[in-house]
Amino acid sequence: MTRQCEICGTQVNAKFNICKDCKNSEILPQRLKIKGSFYEKDILRKEVFLDIPERIAKLFNQGDMGMNKLRAFFYMVRNAYDVLNLDYDISTLDKDQRYEKVKPRLWALQRTVEDRTRRGITPGSFKEFINYYLEIALKSKEELYGFIELFRSVIAYSK
Numbered sequence: 001m002t003r004q005c006e007i008c009g010t011q012v013n014a015k016f017n018i019c020k021d022c023k024n025s026e027i028l029p030q031r032l033k034i035k036g037s038f039y040e041k042d043i044l045r046k047e048v049f050l051d052i053p054e055r056i057a058k059l060f061n062q063g064d065m066g067m068n069k070l071r072a073f074f075y076m077v078r079n080a081y082d083v084l085n086l087d088y089d090i091s092t093l094d095k096d097q098r099y100e101k102v103k104p105r106l107w108a109l110q111r112t113v114e115d116r117t118r119r120g121i122t123p124g125s126f127k128e129f130i131n132y133y134l135e136i137a138l139k140s141k142e143e144l145y146g147f148i149e150l151f152r153s154v155i156a157y158s159k
């Protein structure tokens, strides 16, 4: 007898609710990856708000990624986005140039996650979440906004 892992959907022994990978919270399963863009025809995808963020929240919970840590990282992403609107020095730059100024903050975030993961403070699944979704977010201001919305949704489903 098998059933579906309630986080990633893979088949598991019916004795368990979740698979070994999700239990260990070391990776971000394919099922939890929005592919390519947060948008479909310029509209944020439904999965940015529903289903996927709920699964991601469960996965992080398995890895002891509590609300405080999650919020701390969320603010780093949101603050990077705010630079686009608040920084007086860059107000004279055009849209693309301004976005280039945001990128180092996102790279610094990746560096921080790398460090926290190595020290066992955050789970591998969170590192994969940041690295996978920042790759999309680094494409444009709009995609970064999509990532912020996804991150907000994950927090909404977290304990």
Ligand SMILES: [Zn+2]
Binding pocket: 005, 006, 007, 008, 009, 010, 018, 019, 020, 021, 022, 023, 029
């Ligand atoms: Zn699973």
